[in-house]
Amino acid sequence: MARNAELAELAESIFAASYDTDATGLDTAAWKACAESGLTTLTDPEVGGTLEDSAVLLEAAGAWAARVPLAETDLLGGWLAGAAGLTVPDGPSVAVTGSATGDGTDTVSVRLHRVPWGRALVAVVVLDGDRVLVLDTEDATVSEGTNVAEEPRDTLTFTGVTPVAAGAAPSGAAAELELRAALARSLLLAGAARGALARSIGYAGERQQFGRPIARFQAVQQMLAEAGAEVAAATASSGAAARSAATAGFADPATAFAVAAAKSRCGEAATAVARIAHQVHGAIGFTREHDLRLVTTRLWAWRDEDGNEAHWNDRVGELALRAGADGLWPLVTGRP
């Protein structure tokens, strides 16, 4: 992205430096480097980054399959705690919705399913109806699980724990939390799609069959051009949604529409790009030893997280049908 080339270069240099095809779980070196550069709290008012800066960072993280919960910590956990006037301890965090028992002045109990990076977090910010609870993950029992990309998706059980902090939820928090998560996931998907395409183009130029690189075959060129169009669609849709969020805010109906459309479009692109990337790579891409899997498994995992295409298409479809034949075009164009 030309818009913020310096940030993109910084992010890619961090992720490239710690790229390790064999590792799983939190990349502590990359996390430390990101924290030192302010990237783990990019949109915190003290750092001053915008959601469009986040878009650049997350797209790069997706392309490198970075094992750092940047979106979770900055866009979700940090945001929700801050919006509720609470502080969250330094380190990886996330915000999720949950239904806790206990009035929060004393102790609470809650079970949280498939919490992104649960085992690696220092805190989890729970949106429980009209209140926000900041819980220390030291107090949780962790049952480990993963998504299909081997990223931690753990069940955290808190029983009779005292929240680190508690406060009233800002209005519209549930809707904004859902949109923030979907926007972040869209940007990660766009990045992973770019990573899969770039790896495929590189491989097609190196791999020789029938006496020439397979990139010379029109059948391969046509497939990769189609993947290029899908990557462009993912980049464009997620970028436009990030811009809408940055300029109009999440409460604006135009942002809600844009994020829904972007997550849908990025999910559809993920399926096409992963399919083409594997077809171009042949059998080697289907093995553990090849690093293509780092991005394609993320495409498969992330298209289903924070609302799959059916979920968001349903939302967009409902808006379109409510708009009707004459209102549809104004819905698509937005303002002005």
Place this chain on the structure above:
Amino acid sequence: MVATRHDDAVAGTSTTLTRLPELVPDPLELPGSLAGLRAEVRDFLAAERATGAWTPRVDVWLSGWDEGFSRRLAERGWLGMTIPPEYGGHGRSALERYVVTEELLAAGAPVAAHWIADRQIGPSLLRYGTEEQRQAFLPGIARGEIYFGIGMSEPDSGSDLASVRTRATRVDGGWELSGTKVWTSGAHHAHAFFALVRTAPRDEKNRHAGLSQFLVELDRPGVQIRPIPLLTGAHHFNEVVFDKVFIPDSRVFGELGNGWAQVTGELAFERSGPERFLSTYPLLAALVGELTAGEAADAGTRRRIGSLVSRVWTLRGMSLAVAGALESGAAPELAAALVKDLGTRYENEIVDAARLLVDTPPDPGAEGGFARLLADAVLHAPGFTLRGGTNEVLRGIVARGMGLR
């Protein structure tokens, strides 16, 4: 934000893992000042529809020939918008023109008469035309009175445009044209076109050399125009035959021998505009109308509509991004090709969805409405992925842009 460069060595990896050329320019935000223009166009279209002057159709930029409508647009200053006032135009931006054209296409308004002249002939005349040519044609284009066709393809030259065989030979005071152009939409109504012809013998080592463009008024002696009916029988395409047609030196267009570069420049305006994903939009709107008329749509239907709407929103963003890049002087050839590939396939997706979501057979005899729009869309669909460069050729351009060939 404070950011420090992270300079750790990259062991065993390379940035080629993520490096790609720019596939799509940065998203463009239309300036808020365009809201007034958009509202004016919408009001105008609503008033037009109230009078019943025309019925919304699909693929209007090929088939909706209505000279009265073109002149009414011109009266409002919506033709030749980017032409400077000294040539009778309005000196407005390409983005302002974009807003007007997308509104017209979405409404299914009959824009075919002026379409080619307004889209690509005006800009080409400004770029390559002589002062006399500009004075002769631009004011008429902006008034909605002079219409153009496209003179590129030939019977044996479709995707392989550099193989054109129409020849121009030097004669006293000008050139003599012989050969045949085909698929010329609207030539039977149009006043002129730019013919791409060979002015020097073919050189196998440089196939793009020796081509030139001529501005051919279609009423010149020796020009014969014959219909090539579409599969529906409708007359939009023509064959234009030149039998020793005299073209004066004043109608050489641009530089002799520079035809290939000029044509390629013309195609940049052609490839990524809103007509490359909105040809069947009126059918999508009618489909939504059908689905809201009866019982509440089921989840599967809602989701299919949601996917189509998410896609058109994305395509519009991509097309606008290319328009913004063109406006700032860039030539995003890769992005334009990719938008057209994606957009024209999308135009077909609307047809498939409409067929299956509403159980109404297409009716080419209906006056208007869903069944008629569906019929026209089904019958026009093959053209979407052919015109302006087939999708396979476009993907070849994308592949080359990505370093594959």
